[in-house]
Amino acid sequence: MVGAAITLVAGGLFIVFLVIEQYIRDPNPYLGIFVYMALPPVLMLGILLIPIGMLRTKRIIRKRGDLPMPKWPAVDLNKRPHRNAFFVFSVGTVALILVGTVGGYQAFHFSESVEFCGTTCHEVMKPEHVAYQSSAHARVACTSCHVGPGAGWYARSKLSGAYQVYATARNIYPRPIPTPVKALRPAQETCEKCHWPEKFFSAQQKRFNHFMYDEQNTAWPINILLKTGGGGHETREPMGIHWHMNISRKIEYIARDERRQDIPWIRVTDRKTQVVAIFQNEEDPLTEEEIAAATPRVMDCMDCHNRPSHNYHSPDHLMDQSMASGRIDPSLPEVKRIAVEAMSEMYDTEEEALSAIATAVSRFYTDEYPEVAQTRQNAIEATILEIQQRYSTNMFPEMKVRWDQYPDNIGHFINPGCMRCHDGNHVSDQGAVVSRDCTSCHAILSQGSGDRTEWATSIAGLDFVHPEDIDEEWKESGCYECHEGTQP
Ligand code: HEC
Ligand code: HEC
Ligand code: HEC
Ligand code: HEC
Ligand code: HEC
Ligand code: HEC
Numbered sequence: 010m011v012g013a014a015i016t017l018v019a020g021g022l023f024i025v026f027l028v029i030e031q032y033i034r035d036p037n038p039y040l041g042i043f044v045y046m047a048l049p050p051v052l053m054l055g056i057l058l059i060p061i062g063m064l065r066t067k068r069i070i071r072k073r074g075d076l077p078m079p080k081w082p083a084v085d086l087n088k089r090p091h092r093n094a095f096f097v098f099s100v101g102t103v104a105l106i107l108v109g110t111v112g113g114y115q116a117f118h119f120s121e122s123v124e125f126c127g128t129t130c131h132e133v134m135k136p137e138h139v140a141y142q143s144s145a146h147a148r149v150a151c152t153s154c155h156v157g158p159g160a161g162w163y164a165r166s167k168l169s170g171a172y173q174v175y176a177t178a179r180n181i182y183p184r185p186i187p188t189p190v191k192a193l194r195p196a197q198e199t200c201e202k203c204h205w206p207e208k209f210f211s212a213q214q215k216r217f218n219h220f221m222y223d224e225q226n227t228a229w230p231i232n233i234l235l236k237t238g239g240g241g242h243e244t245r246e247p248m249g250i251h252w253h254m255n256i257s258r259k260i261e262y263i264a265r266d267e268r269r270q271d272i273p274w275i276r277v278t279d280r281k282t283q284v285v286a287i288f289q290n291e292e293d294p295l296t297e298e299e300i301a302a303a304t305p306r307v308m309d310c311m312d313c314h315n316r317p318s319h320n321y322h323s324p325d326h327l328m329d330q331s332m333a334s335g336r337i338d339p340s341l342p343e344v345k346r347i348a349v350e351a352m353s354e355m356y357d358t359e360e361e362a363l364s365a366i367a368t369a370v371s372r373f374y375t376d377e378y379p380e381v382a383q384t385r386q387n388a389i390e391a392t393i394l395e396i397q398q399r400y401s402t403n404m405f406p407e408m409k410v411r412w413d414q415y416p417d418n419i420g421h422f423i424n425p426g427c428m429r430c431h432d433g434n435h436v437s438d439q440g441a442v443v444s445r446d447c448t449s450c451h452a453i454l455s456q457g458s459g460d461r462t463e464w465a466t467s468i469a470g471l472d473f474v475h476p477e478d479i480d481e482e483w484k485e486s487g488c489y490e491c492h493e494g495t496q497p
Pocket of ligand 3: 487
C-alpha cells in the first residue's frame with residue numbers, strides 16, 4: 010500500500026512537471042534535476058516496495074498457516090475482483106513503461122544540455138559557460154566536444170561526472186581546473202565529426218588592433234594574411250598551417266611539462282614513404298633516457314586550437330578591442346594603461362574586483378587629470394562600465410581563472426604557441442630547421458597608423474616593424490617574452 014501510494018504521487022508529479030517543463034521557455038536547471046534525477050529514484054522505490062510488501066504479507070500468511078498458498082497466483086478473469094486487479098496491473102505497467110521511456114529519453118537529453126553542464130554547479134563551470142557564449146562554438150553543445158557520440162563515452166562521462174558532483178558537494182575541486190584535460194576525447198572523434206580535416210582553407214585576412222601605452226593611446230593596427238591552408242584531397246598536397254593535420258604526415262612530440270608548453274622533441278613520419286625526421290631543441294635537448302621513458306603525443310587539432318570555446322582574453326587584448334570598437338574613447342589620456350593595470354590586479358572576488366576597478370580609474374583621473382575628470386565625466390563612467398563588463402566575462406577570481414592560467418596555443422604573441430616548435434632552435438639530424446621565418450605562416454599587409462602607416466606592395470608582405478624602438482630584440486626573443494597580456 011505504501012509503495013502504491015509513493016508510486017502514484019511520484020508518478021503524478023513526474024507527469025505534471027514533464028508537461029510544465031515543455032511549456033517553460035528557459036527552465037531553471039533545478040527543475041530538470043528534480044524531474045529527471047530526484048523523482049525517478051522515488052518512483053522506483055515506490056514500485057519496488059509493492060512486490061516486497063506482497064512477499065512479506067505472503068510469508069506472514071504462510072507462517073500463520075492460515076491458507077494453503079499456491080506457488081503462482083491463479084487468475085480467473087470470470088471473477089470481478091480478479092478482472093479489476095488484472096486490468097489495474099496491466100494498464101499500470103504499460104503507463105509506467107511509457108513514462109519511464111519518455112522520462113529516460115528526456116533525462117538523457119537534459120544531462121547532455123548546455124544548461125545542465127554550464128549552470129547547475131554555479132561557480133564551478135561559470136568561466137567555461139560564460140566564455141563559451143562569446144565563442145565561435147556558442148551554438149555547439151558542450152557534449153559535442155566533451156563527450157561525442159556513442160554509449161562508451163557517454164557512460165565514461167557520467168562516471169567522471171559522478172565524482173565531480175561529489176567533489177563539488179564537498180568543495181574539494183581544484184581552482185582553477187587543471188588543463189590540458191587528459192581525458193578529453195581525441196579530436197578525430199569530436200572536432201572532426203563537424204570539421205573535415207582535408208578541407209582546404211584559403212588564406213585568411215585578420216586585423217589585430219593594438220594601442221600603445223602612451224598618453225595618446227596611439228593606435229597600431231596590424232593586418233595579416235594568415236596562410237591557413239590544409240588540403241590533401243584529390244590533387245592538392247597539404248600546405249600552409251594546416252599542413253600539420255595528420256593527412257600525409259604524422260607528427261608526434263614529447264613535452265617536458267604537464268601543460269605541453271616546453272617541447273624539446275618532435276618526430277615527423279611521412280605516411281607514404283615512411284621516412285622519419287626527428288627535430289630536437291639544440292639548446293636544450295632531452296637525454297636518451299628521457300626520450301626512452303616518454304610516450305610521444307600525436308599532434309591533433311587541440312595542440313593548436315586548445316581554446317576553441319573557452320578563451321579567456323588578456324587585459325591588453327580586451328582593451329585593444331574595446332578601444333577599437335569605440336566602447337572606450339581612446340582620446341582619454343593614458344586610458345589603456347590605467348585600464349589594463351586595474352584589470353590585471355589579483356582580486357579575491359568579482360565584487361571586490363569591480364569596485365576596485367571603478368575606484369582606481371576614477372581616482373586616477375581626479376588625481377592626474379583633474380580637468381579631464383571634470384569635463385569628461387560621461388566618457389570616464391562609460392569606460393568604467395566597459396572595463397567591468399569585460400572583466401566579468403573574462404576573469405573569474407572565485408575560480409582563479411584568468412588569461413595567464415590557460416595559455417592559448419594559436420599564434421605566438423602572449424604565449425609561445427607555434428614557437429614551442431617554430432623558435433628556430435629545433436633542428437633535425439639532416440640539418441633541417443622548423444621554420445621561424447616570419448613569412449612562413451603569414452604575410453603582413455599593413456602596419457602602423459598616421460604617418461607611420463605602411464602598406465604591402467607585394468604578396469610577400471612587409472618586414473615587421475616593432476612600434477617601439479627595441480632594436481633587433483624581436484628577432485632574437487619571442488614576442489611572448491615581453492608581451493604577457495599586460496603592459497610590456
Ligand atoms: C568546440 C568544442 C568545445 C565546446 C563546445 C566546449 N568545450 Fe570545454 N573544452 C574544450 C577543449 C578542447 C578543452 C581542453 C582545453 C585544454 O585541454 O587545454 C576544454 C576544456 C574545458 C574545461 C577545463 C577547464 C578550461 O577552462 O579549459 C571545462 C571545465 C570545460 N571545457 C567545460 C565546458 C562546458 C561547461 C561547456 C559548455 C558550456 C564546454 N566546455 C563546451 C572544447 C570545448
Ligand atoms: C557540433 C559541430 C562542431 C564540433 C564538434 C566542433 N566544431 Fe568547430 N565549429 C563548428 C561551427 C558550426 C563553426 C562555425 C561557427 C560560425 O562561423 O558561426 C565552427 C568554427 C570553428 C573554428 C573557427 C573559429 C573562428 O573563430 O572562426 C575553429 C578553429 C574550430 N571550429 C575548431 C574546432 C575544434 C578544435 C573542435 C574540437 C575541439 C571543434 N571545432 C568542434 C562546429 C563544430
Ligand atoms: C624585448 C621586449 C619585447 C619584445 C621581444 C617584443 N616587444 Fe612589442 N613591445 C615592447 C615594448 C616595451 C612596447 C611598448 C609598450 C607601449 O608603450 O606601448 C611594445 C609594444 C608593442 C606593440 C604596441 C602596443 C601593444 O602592446 O599592443 C605591439 C603591437 C607589439 N609590441 C608587437 C610585438 C610583436 C608582434 C613582437 C614579436 C614579433 C614583439 N612586440 C616583441 C617590448 C617587446
Ligand atoms: C599547427 C596548428 C594547427 C592545427 C594542428 C590545426 N589548426 Fe586549425 N587553424 C590554425 C590556425 C593558426 C588557424 C588560423 C586562424 C586563427 O589564427 O585563429 C586555423 C584555422 C582553422 C579554422 C578556421 C578556418 C577559416 O579560414 O575560417 C578551422 C575551422 C580549423 N582551423 C579547424 C581545425 C581542425 C578541425 C583541426 C584538426 C583536424 C585543426 N584546425 C588543426 C592552426 C592549426
Ligand atoms: C609540436 C611542434 C609544432 C607546433 C606546436 C607547430 N608546428 Fe608547425 N611544423 C612543425 C614541424 C615539425 C614542421 C615541419 C618542418 C619541416 O619538415 O621542415 C612544421 C611545419 C609548418 C609549416 C610549413 C608547412 C609546409 O608547407 O611545409 C607551417 C606553415 C607551420 N608549421 C605553421 C605552424 C603554426 C601557425 C603553428 C601554431 C599555430 C605551428 N606550426 C605549430 C611542428 C610544429
Ligand atoms: C609558425 C608560424 C609563425 C611564424 C614563424 C611567425 N608567426 Fe606571427 N603569427 C602566427 C599565427 C598563427 C598568428 C595568428 C594568431 C591569432 O590568430 O591570434 C600570428 C600573429 C602574428 C602577429 C599579430 C599578433 C597579435 O596578436 O597582434 C604579428 C605581429 C606576428 N604574428 C608577427 C610575426 C613576426 C614578426 C614573426 C617573425 C619573427 C612571426 N610572426 C613568425 C604564426 C607565425
